[in-house]
Amino acid sequence: MKVYFVSDGTAITAExxxxxxxxxxxxxIKQQSVPFLSTLDKAYGFCQQLQEEAEKGENTLVFFTISDPQIRAVIEGCESHCYNIFGDLLSPIEKALGVPAQPNAQKAHGIKEGIYDGRIDAINYALANDDGASVKNYDEAEIILLGVSRSGKTPTSLYLAMQYGIKAANYPLTEDDFNTVGLPKVLKPHKHKLFGLTIDPERLHQIRTGRMAASKYASARQCRYELDEVEAIYRQERIPFLNTTRLSVEEISTRIMADMHLSRNRG
Amino acid sequence: MKVYFVSDGTAITAExxxxxxxxxxxxxIKQQSVPFLSTLDKAYGFCQQLQEEAEKGENTLVFFTISDPQIRAVIEGCESHCYNIFGDLLSPIEKALGVPAQPNAQKAHGIKEGIYDGRIDAINYALANDDGASVKNYDEAEIILLGVSRSGKTPTSLYLAMQYGIKAANYPLTEDDFNTVGLPKVLKPHKHKLFGLTIDPERLHQIRTGRMAASKYASARQCRYELDEVEAIYRQERIPFLNTTRLSVEEISTRIMADMHLSRNRG
Incomplete structure (x- = not known):
């Protein structure tokens, strides 16, 4: 069985x-995206490919979203299991909204004409403020992630920037911070923006070993010590926190958005 | 009109x-994601919220994906326009695949148990190899993006890493490179991995002005000069390239995946 995700745009929605x-x-299942199928020629070519695969005994399934009615008709006519993912819902949604769908509408993953993509700013912000690099910009942050080295701060900051346009800084908690009373001074004025990450000590040991085997940094004992300390700080200072061990970057980020009442920045 | 994207997982698919x-x-339309609606209590609470909004005269629309049959039944029973986005397609797909759907299946955006998330490696690779930082790692790259400063290399590298687990390095082409004949020496062994970005000079001038107004770097003349030079290199060396001016990061990245015949790295 082979599955295609087909679109005249990026095919991200279909995928x-x-x-x-x-x-x-x-x-x-073998999976393949077929983006930018935006001419009749390409559509006929794709149908022929499906037919050749069928003749070789290959079963295929196609999920598609195509704005252009003529191109859509070609794909719908293919001899394969082709599913228009919007097909059955479009007319109930038309009724609910009380307006007709536009045949050649705005692409979902394209750029909005005239609106600057604020995500680029947010990505640049996350890069400039990664790993405590530049604490003087914290006024601008919408969120500041805390955590020990390798607990997931950097990928999470970048995902928040890329997907939601959120300006996320991150600050690594280290032994210096454990030896002072209360929060590090640079974080104090921004307490309402702080969110902590933690992770199981065994998993942290494994990740750090992959990076720097047989070091004190990677030792099970050191990992346990650092995590005990940061969790104590989170609890004392009432900073909301999350254990990332069994979570994907998507799950961590959507939980943070919900817990911190953040919403997507548009344009 | 208000629209909710609801799920017992991240709600990314519904969104x-x-x-x-x-x-x-x-x-x-006002839009709001409601992720992790994973208990009956939360489901009843959400239904009540919809009802209160309806009583205030607010029209609401709900797109949802919920694995748990009991929780799904609660949402389906809400007095609002609630659409199960998989609803009508699930049974034809069951027939096409010849196997029944699992009621409490793997979440689409969760972590796959026992599979290390290779995207984290790819993100770390992109960060370590951003902006020509470490050309000695190019053997490991799956793609090396070229372009002048601020033509979109960094966000594209990070998106390729985050979404597809692709190890993408990027190399900034500068005046030093224009004055030598042929490709920069460090790139020569990796010619098959090179992909060029370009951008309209007016847009580059605008972006650079936002960063460093009234500098030579941002001047219209300098932007035009650099872009003429890099496009000449791409053509001479037969490096595939793309103008990013009117494209989103998603569009740039999916085009590169297709043009360079790259496929998503899984686990």
Whole structure:
């Protein structure tokens, strides 16, 4: 079985939808995205490819979103299982909204004309304020992630910037911070923006060993010590925190957005 | 009109699908994600909130994906327009695949148990190899992006890493490179991995002015000069390239994946 995610745009929507749909099934499936299928020629070519695969006995499944009605008709006419992911919902949504769908509408993952992509600013901010690099910019931060080295701060900051346009700084808690009473001074004025990450000591030991084997830094004892200390700080200072051990970057980020009442920055 | 994207997981699938669906309509809509709606209590609470909004005359629309059948039933029973985004397609897909859907299946955006998230490695790689920082690691790169300063290399490298687990380095082309014949020496052994970015001079002038107004670096003349030079290099060396002016990071990245025949790294 082979599955295609097809679109005249990026095919990201078809891919996200199709993969989520397939996650309900316990099957192993080859997957391929076919973005920018935006001419009739390309559509006919794709149909022919499906037909050749069918003749070789390959089963194929196609999830598609196509704005152009003519191109859509070609794909719908293919001899394969082709599913328009919006198909059955479009007309109930038209009714609910009380306006008709536009045939050649704005692409979901394109750039909005005339609106500057604020995510680029947010990404630059996350890079400039990674790992405590520049604490003087914390006034501008919407959130400041705390945690020990390798607890997931950097990927989370970048995901928050990339997906939501959120300006996220991150500050590494180290032994220097454990030996002072209360919060590090640079963080005090920003307490309402702080969010802590933690992780299981065994997992941290494993990650740090991959980076610097047989070091004090990677030792199980050191990992346990640092995590005990940061969790004590989070509790004492009533900083909300999350254990990232069994969570993907997507899950960590959506939980933070919800817990900190952050909302996506548009444009 | 207010739209909710609801899930017992991250709600990313519901949000991507719902936003793409709404992009067909020329309406202004308040949007809110409701992730981790994973208990019956939370489901009843959400239904009550919808009802209160309805009583205030607010129209609401709900796009949802919920694995747990009991929680799903509560949401389906709400007095609002609630759409299960997988609803109508699940049974045709079951037939096409020949296996039944699992009621409490793997979450689409969760972590795969026992599989290390290779994207973290790819993100660390992109950060360590940003802006020509460490050309000695180019053997490990799957792609090396070229371009002048502020043509979109960094966000694109990070998106390729975050979404696809692709190890993307990037190398800034500067006046030093224009004055030598042929490709910079460090790039020569990796010619098959090179991909060029370019951008309209007016747009580059605007971006650089935002960063360093009234500098030679930001001047229209300098922008035009640098872009003429890099495009000449791309053509001479037959390096595939793309103008990023009117493209989102998603569009740039999916085009590169397709043009360079790269595929998503899994686990």
């Amino acid at each position: 996200v939808f199709g993969q989520a749909m397939l996650s309900f099934f316990d099957v192993t | 991507v699908f719902g936003q793409a669906m709404l992009s067909f309509f020329d309406v202004t």
